[in-house]
Amino acid sequence: MPEPRIGVVGATGAVGTVTLGLLAERGFGQVRAFASKRSAGTKVPYAGDELEVEEATPESLGAGELDLCFFSVGTAQSVELVPAAVSGGAVCVDKSSAFRLTEGIPLVVPEVNGERAAGHEGIVANPNCSTIQLVCALAPLHEAAGVRSVRIATYQSASGAGVERMEQLRAQEPAAGNVSMDWELEGDEFDEETKLRAETRKILELPELPFSATCARVPVLIGHSQAVWIETEAPLSPEEARDVLSGAPSVTLADLPTPRDAVGRDEVFVGRIRQDSAGDGLALWVVCDNLRKGAALNAVQIAELLLERRVLAA
Amino acid sequence: MPEPRIGVVGATGAVGTVTLGLLAERGFGQVRAFASKRSAGTKVPYAGDELEVEEATPESLGAGELDLCFFSVGTAQSVELVPAAVSGGAVCVDKSSAFRLTEGIPLVVPEVNGERAAGHEGIVANPNCSTIQLVCALAPLHEAAGVRSVRIATYQSASGAGVERMEQLRAQEPAAGNVSMDWELEGDEFDEETKLRAETRKILELPELPFSATCARVPVLIGHSQAVWIETEAPLSPEEARDVLSGAPSVTLADLPTPRDAVGRDEVFVGRIRQDSAGDGLALWVVCDNLRKGAALNAVQIAELLLERRVLAA
Numbered sequence: 001m002p003e004p005r006i007g008v009v010g011a012t013g014a015v016g017t018v019t020l021g022l023l024a025e026r027g028f029g030q031v032r033a034f035a036s037k038r039s040a041g042t043k044v045p046y047a048g049d050e051l052e053v054e055e056a057t058p059e060s061l062g063a064g065e066l067d068l069c070f071f072s073v074g075t076a077q078s079v080e081l082v083p084a085a086v087s088g089g090a091v092c093v094d095k096s097s098a099f100r101l102t103e104g105i106p107l108v109v110p111e112v113n114g115e116r117a118a119g120h121e122g123i124v125a126n127p128n129c130s131t132i133q134l135v136c137a138l139a140p141l142h143e144a145a146g147v148r149s150v151r152i153a154t155y156q157s158a159s160g161a162g163v164e165r166m167e168q169l170r171a172q173e174p175a176a177g178n179v180s181m182d183w184e185l186e187g188d189e190f191d192e193e194t195k196l197r198a199e200t201r202k203i204l205e206l207p208e209l210p211f212s213a214t215c216a217r218v219p220v221l222i223g224h225s226q227a228v229w230i231e232t233e234a235p236l237s238p239e240e241a242r243d244v245l246s247g248a249p250s251v252t253l254a255d256l257p258t259p260r261d262a263v264g265r266d267e268v269f270v271g272r273i274r275q276d277s278a279g280d281g282l283a284l285w286v287v288c289d290n291l292r293k294g295a296a297l298n299a300v301q302i303a304e305l306l307l308e309r310r311v312l313a314a
Numbered sequence: 315m316p317e318p319r320i321g322v323v324g325a326t327g328a329v330g331t332v333t334l335g336l337l338a339e340r341g342f343g344q345v346r347a348f349a350s351k352r353s354a355g356t357k358v359p360y361a362g363d364e365l366e367v368e369e370a371t372p373e374s375l376g377a378g379e380l381d382l383c384f385f386s387v388g389t390a391q392s393v394e395l396v397p398a399a400v401s402g403g404a405v406c407v408d409k410s411s412a413f414r415l416t417e418g419i420p421l422v423v424p425e426v427n428g429e430r431a432a433g434h435e436g437i438v439a440n441p442n443c444s445t446i447q448l449v450c451a452l453a454p455l456h457e458a459a460g461v462r463s464v465r466i467a468t469y470q471s472a473s474g475a476g477v478e479r480m481e482q483l484r485a486q487e488p489a490a491g492n493v494s495m496d497w498e499l500e501g502d503e504f505d506e507e508t509k510l511r512a513e514t515r516k517i518l519e520l521p522e523l524p525f526s527a528t529c530a531r532v533p534v535l536i537g538h539s540q541a542v543w544i545e546t547e548a549p550l551s552p553e554e555a556r557d558v559l560s561g562a563p564s565v566t567l568a569d570l571p572t573p574r575d576a577v578g579r580d581e582v583f584v585g586r587i588r589q590d591s592a593g594d595g596l597a598l599w600v601v602c603d604n605l606r607k608g609a610a611l612n613a614v615q616i617a618e619l620l621l622e623r624r625v626l627a628a
Contacts, residue, residue, distance in 0.1 A: 149592040153467035153541035155493050155530060174488045175535045178574040179469050179601075185570075188552070188588040197591070212592035214541035214599065216469060218532045221489045227467035227528035227541075238502070256499075260492040274502040277511070278463040278526035285528065287493075 004067040004312060006303075007090065009034040009056045009081060011044050014163045015072035015095055018296035020046050026300070034060065036077075058084035066090040067312055070299050086122035091312050093124050093299045100125040100199055107202050110301045111249040112139040117302055118311045124302050129160055129294030130192070130215070130224055131199040136268040136293070137286045138230065140248035141241055142204055146233030149210040149281075150200065155218045155225035157259060160290050169219055177219030190215050223259025224290040231281035238273045241282055245270050250293065257287040265289055266297055318381040318626065320617075321404065323348040323370045323395060325358050328477045329386035329409060332610035334360055340614070348374065350391075372398035380404040381626060384613050400436035405626050407438050407613045414439040414513055421516050424615045425563040426453040431616055432625045438616050443474055443608030444506070444529070444538055445513040450582040450607070451600045452544065454562035455555055456518055460547030463524040463595075464514065469532045469539035471573060474604050483533055491533030504529050537573025538604045545595035552587045555596055559584050564607065571601040579603055580611055 006023060010016040011033035023031055024047035033044050034056035043050040054060055056077070061069065062084035069090040071078050078096035085092050099105045106116040107125045112135050117124050127135070138147055158169040161182060183190035193213040201209050218225075236244075245251050250267055257269035272285035288294050306312045320337065324330040325347035337345055338361035347358050348370035357364040368374055370391070375383065376398035383404040385392050392410035399406050413419045420430040421439045426449050431438050441449070452461055472483040475496060497504035507527040515523050532539075550558075559565050564581055571583035586599035602608050620626045 151465060151543055151590070151592045153528075155469065155532065169491075170487075170489050172488050173484075174486050174491070174533065175484050176574075177483075177488070177491060177533045177535065178572050179532060179534055179537075179539045180572055181570050188586070189591075210592040212543065212590050212597055214467075214586065214597060216539065216541070218469065218493060219488065219491045219534065220493055220532075221491065223493075225493045225530065227530070229465055229526065229543075256495050258492050258494055260490075272502070272528065276465070276526050277503075278465045278524040283526055283528060 003028070003030055004307065005030045005065060007032050007034055007061060007066040007069040007085070009061065009069060010072040011035050011053055012039045012042065013072055014159050014166060014291055015295040017044070018291045019070050019072065019299060020044060022296055022300045056081055061085040061090070062088035064088045068303055069093070070303070071095055072295065082123060091120065091122060091124070091306060093126055093302050095126045095295055095299060097128065097195055099123050100127060100195070101202065107199060108302050109135050109203060109298060110305050111136060113203055114305050117305050118309055120311070124306070126295070126299045126302065127199045127203065128192070128195050129290040130154055130156065130196050130226065131203065132294050132298050133224060133268045133286050133288035134196070134226060134228065135200055135203045136250050137228070137245065137270045137284060138200070139204060140244045140251070141230065141232065141236065144240070144244045145236035147204070147206070147209065148231040148233050151229040152196070152213045153227045154213065154215045155220070156215060157218065157220040157223050157290060159222045160224060161217065166221060169221055180217045181215070182217055183215060220259050222289060222291055223262045224288055224294060225259055226286040228284040228286055229276050229281060230284070231279060236282060238275060238282060241273050245273070257285065259287055262287045262289045264292070266293055268293055317342070317344055318621065319344045319379060321346050321348055321375060321380045321383040321399070323375065323383060324386040325349050325367055326353045326356065327386055328473050328480060328605055329609040331358070332605045333384050333386065333613060334358060336610055336614045370395055375399040375404070376402035378402045382617055383407070384617070385409055386609065396437060405434065405436060405438070405620060407440055407616050409440045409609055409613060411442065411509055413437050414441060415516065421513060422616050423449050423517060423612060424619050425450060427517055428619050431619050432623055434625070438620070440609070440613045440616065441513045441517065442506070442509050443604040444468055444470065444510050444540065445517065446608050446612050447538060447582045447600050447602035448510070448540060448542065449514055449517045450562070450564050451542070451559065451584050451598060452514070453518060454558045454565070455544065455546065455550065458554070458558045459550035461518070461520070461523065462545040462547050465543040466510070466527045467541045468527065468529045469534070470529060471532065471534040471537050471604055473536045474538060475531065480535060483535055494531045495529070496531055497529060534573050536603060536605055537576045538602055538608060539573055540600040542598040542600055543590050543595060544598070545593060550596060552589060552596060555587050559587070571599065573601055576601045576603045578606070580607055582607055
């Protein structure tokens with residue numbers, strides 16, 4: 001297979017920047033950077049050199065010059081631009097929520113359901129950052145004992161809300177830090193919570209999984225933390241869970257992992273595995289760099305899977 | 315009753331400072347400030363004036379010159395000093411964990427089990443900050459429907475760890491914020507989590523209540539947040555829970571309360587009351603100023619209860 005021609009759309013954003021870094025590390029040579037009109041003409045670093053940012057339009061992305069396209073832009077932009085890129089012949093790995101729950105579009109975490117990627121028809125959806133780290137921890141436990149219910153409280157970092165929020169956090173007084181909830185309420189829950197449930201159900205193929213999430217944003221730059229309680233169908237002791245997770249791909253066991261420990265790392269850190277003293281399950285603490293495995297790295301791993309299995313063409 | 319002679323021990327600390335402010339607001343005139351040797355001789359503001367800080371020793375506190383004594387010092391100091399003050403004739407409201415679980419010593423949140431305070435033998439224990447806000451929300455729900463289990467993830471502020479931690483947070487780069495876990499591990503849980511369970515059980519008089527806590531510290535100066543799931547014995551809809559809590563003392567319903575909203579306020583804010591979509595109970599979000607109702611205010615309210623019921627003498 002000739003070297004793929006790659007587009008990174010949203011190249012100046014938090015996830016786009018990390019995506020470019022990961023592609024450079026992996027030695028991809030034919031990479032172009034795209035962003036909104038506002039950023040077009042600026043430069044972004046790539047592999048010791050620079051790329052000039054091109055404007056992302058249906059025309060530029062649909063011109064038949066890309067084999068693979070990473071999107072980390074807002075949902076509205078993905079809805080407009082992804083189909084154009086697909087028409088132009090690119091396989092698109094999309095980070096927005098535009099296509100994640102669309103029937104027939106694979107929603108993929110390679111370690112968990114990588115085999116689903118091959119069934120794509122031009123689009124593979126990259127899950128929400130919170131979903132990715134959660135299912136990396138849950139899938140091996142589900143395989144071992146069957147997950148019967150999930151309760152999760154999140155401690156999400158500013159970078160999950162994008163570059164502007166990161167700049168706000170950097171600029172504010174440390175004493176001004178707050179626990180905030182900056183998502184849309186849909187009925188009595190946040191869209192973020194609804195997504196986390198729906199995406200986890202789709203990836204684990206448990207469409208009825210009882211699941212309750214409380215999402216909150218904390219004044220941390222990078223790294224999402226999660227307090228998780230699960231009930232399982234079969235008994236699963238903390239020791240058994242540790243055994244299962246110690247052999248799980250992309251999972252690293254740690255005693256007390258914090259976001260700072262996870263920054264720049266590729267793994268999902270799982271710690272505090274113990275009996276749920278309120279019920280018959282387990283309590284866990286799950287931490288991950290939301291920009292890497294929670295976003296850009298998962299997208300690049302999806303692409304590697306497609307390249308490896310030679311299923312890049314739709 | 316003549317005006318009580320009041321001692322505030324730990325007067326230069328985070329909780330002591332707030333205690334002095336609350337006593338001044340209430341117009342108490344005979345107040346003395348005590349702290350460790352290191353702070354003795356310094357001044358603290360009181361009611362537009364200043365108090366000279368005296369060294370807290372068994373002798374100074376046990377000299378028979380105090381009727382009421384607030385302690386917000388470490389457990390070791392409370393163990394040494396509280397009995398001396400009691401011997402000297404003071405009723406002590408102690409914020410440390412030294413006496414909270416001692417059989418026969420009342421552990422009091424006035425709105426929840428204020429009647430227990432009258433049974434004191436010189437010491438009334440003031441619960442952990444996390445416990446106070448939790449039981450203010452749980453007790454009315456328990457009365458309405460019976461709480462059968464509790465799961466709680468905490469987002470605790472720096473001030474809960476004292477003045478030094480507050481200064482560290484003020485001095486650090488905002489980008490250095492982390493979710494940390496700075497408590498002692500006892501087996502597979504933090505002493506903070508064990509306390510939260512044991513104190514909640516004691517206050518609600520539910521010695522076997524199934525209860526699982528995950529405690530975490532977030533880079534927020536003041537105000538603890540809690541994501542809570544409860545199961546109840548009788549069905550309790552979110553609407554019913556809101557009705558119950560809207561009439562509960564010290565509880566204010568809010569849609570999306572944050573720590574910043576709670577700072578300087580006396581109430582416990584409860585929001586996000588909704589069905590637990592993982593089970594048969596409810597999910598809640600509970601926020602409170604941990605230095606006020608979570609600490610100093612609760613202590614002052616205990617004292618007011620004792621004064622009102624004329625049970626200040628042991």
